[in-house]
Amino acid sequence: MERQRILLAEDNPEMCKRVLTLLRSHFDVVGSVADGQQAIDSVFKSSPDILVSDLSMPILNGMEVALRLRDSGYCGKIIFLTVHEDNDYVEAAFSIGVFGYVLKSRLDTDLIPAIQAALQGRKFASRFLATTDLSEIHEARRS
């Protein structure tokens, strides 16, 4: 079976290294970039199946990247990998077509399932420890 092609956008080198290690064990990682503009350029260049993107990035943040890719007709799936544990972010992300919202604190457990869910056309959000609402969303999206 052909391995899915993944692009990573992450400006923190340590986090980038960790995520790449995790992804490479399951997918074909086409590259990693450190800012929003490079992310868009690379998507246009390599057309990955999945873009795993940080929310906080230089030049263009994750939301802006998602919006521009949506507006440009990008067919792949976008998954946010972030530290922001806030339903408002999740709602905003899902509203613009993002398929996964994964907290970095739950990287090891949630990222691969989130990608797989996205590949199957389902949305995924990490369960928030601080709020009950997050678990509701988490459960809802999983169901």
Added chain:
Amino acid sequence: MRAMIPKPTKVLPLFIAVLVSTCFVARHISATQLKPIRRVLILNEVNTTWPGIDLIDQGIRTALGSSPNEVEIYREYMDTIFFPEAADQQRFREFYVRKYQNRRPDVIITVGPSPLKFMVDRHTEAFPGVPVVFCLPNWAPGTPAQGNFTGVQNYIAPLETLEAAFRLKPATKQVVVVGGTSAVDIQEMNIVKWKLRPYEAKYGISYLTGVTMPDLVGRLKQLPSDTIVLFISFSQDAAGSKFTTGGASAIVAGAANVPVFSLNDVSINHGEVGGKLSSMQEEGRMAGEMAERILNGERPQDIPRGNANAVTTYIFDWRALNRWGFEVSRLPAGSVVLNRQPTFWESYKRYGISAVSLILVEALLIFGLLWQRSRRARAEGELRESEARFRTVADTAPVLIWTSGADKLWTYFNKPWLDFTGRSMNQEIGNGWTEGIHPDDFQRCLDSYTRSFERREKFSMEFRLRRHDGEYRWIFYVGVPRSSPGNSSFAGCIGCALDVTERKLAEKALASVSGRLIQAQEQERKRIARELHDDVNQRLALLQTDLNQLRENLPTSRADLRACVGELQEGLSEASNEVIAISHRLHSSKLEYLGLVAACKGFCKEVAEHHKMPIEFNADSVPFSLLQDVSLTVFRVLQESLQNAIKYSGAKSIDVQLRGISGEIQLTVRDNGIGFDVDEAMSNHGLGFISMRERISSVNGTILIKSKLTVGTEIQARVPLIDANETSSLRPVGA
């Protein structure tokens, strides 16, 4: 005949003179050895009583004056008028022969006919070989027998004179020729008669001679008007009275009632009209030149005889011409006019020119003065106009304007100044206005002004000046040196002043705000530091303690271990959330990532939860994409408003509305609290309000704060929308 007898006593002084002269000459020779001595004996017809002798002598001396020889001149006089007797003349001849027997002259000049005859008679035996130069004889000696003789024959021109006289007075019908009775007179008259004989009928010539002077005078006074007189030599009248030539002609000219013409230059200047005159001096000069040539070695026979015709000139007396009404223009060509009295123009030419020049200069000066006055008037007019313009401009200018003179005293204040101080111009000029300076600023002001004034440099200062209502206002006062119109001399200063009280207060307020801002910044840093240290760090310390305990006392069962790790995870997550919260308070990441509506909604929710305060948030028609400055400004206003409402109003609920209305974003925050005094809040504790106002102002928005005690407060901020795409420097946000 007393006068005609020579006096023997006169011979002695002559000898003495000759002796002294000889001694002098002898002594002089030793001093001038280089020049050869030449003796010239001048034998005169008459003595120097007759002016003609002197004139001839002058001519001779002139000619001999340039001689390379040391010329000794001896003068002797035959005195034929005073001593006409033959015996006397013979005695004189013998005397002179003896006298010069041992002092032989190198050349003898004879003046007049008698001396020449003496030489002709006695030369061979008395002065053998001595060359003789004759002068003034009317008849020259025969050449063959007189090989040692040369000279100038006299020339008289009665015909030419009469012709000139007829030109001057064409109506002349008669000519009366007047002459004396001496031998010389008769000789000359004979010559004239000989020359005029062909014209006697034509010119009506008659001869009046052989009369006494009184008789002559009487006749001359009654001559017909168409008559002229030709005066010849007149040395003696019929009565034997002697006259010098000039003296007689003066009498004749003075007596005659008609013009008197003459024949030599002695008979002029006494009233005679003139004529073609023989020149005695020139004849003398010609003879002198011949003598000089002889002295220089030439032989007399080699020197051609001369004729005084060459030195005869038309000479007229201007006064006589004028007296008789003769026109100068009718004189023969080359005429010399003596005693010419200048015409009025000639007399006063200098004065005339001076006067004209003076008039011209005066005219020029007057013109210059008029021009200067005109220019000055124009300049003054322009100056007045300029001043009027200046005053108009100055009086309508929104600033206080003043001028001062070179004496440091103030000379002018414009209307706004006078309105400001409420004083009159007279009260203000000089140093009057300084009475209004605040006592604390007075000395500083005057020192600054005086120093700058003396250095002629620009200056500015700030001080308090009393306004018409008595209030001291801060004035910014600036001045520059000014020049006099038309030149660069220092004329004082000009300057203006502005009421800068508002600015000063604003600066003061700003200084206060800046201070409070710094203070607020420090407080915020302190709060962040405290939160990081007291909260986050405490949590991390607890987690570290828990981990240590877990390592030392590992639970034996896997279930207990999982539970312990789960607790640690939660503690770590809480610490992480706390850091996020701190970060969020510093800067809303939602505003950046999710946009204004999401950020405001999130913030309201956060505040409501935190303070247990119901906050109703509504958003309507807010554009998706907004400029970062606009969204940040609206968000900050919301933050400030909510914090104030929570902190001070004691409200039970808060209503927040965010709307996009006709090109602007409108934020309204309304509470039902106790309200407050807006003015007091703005001036005293309004750092938050000032901050809001400044932020709104920076994006061209407005803010309206309405508050009513016990009713509540409404804050309404309106910010115009700008398309984010038009301003690339501003980063769009939105979600």
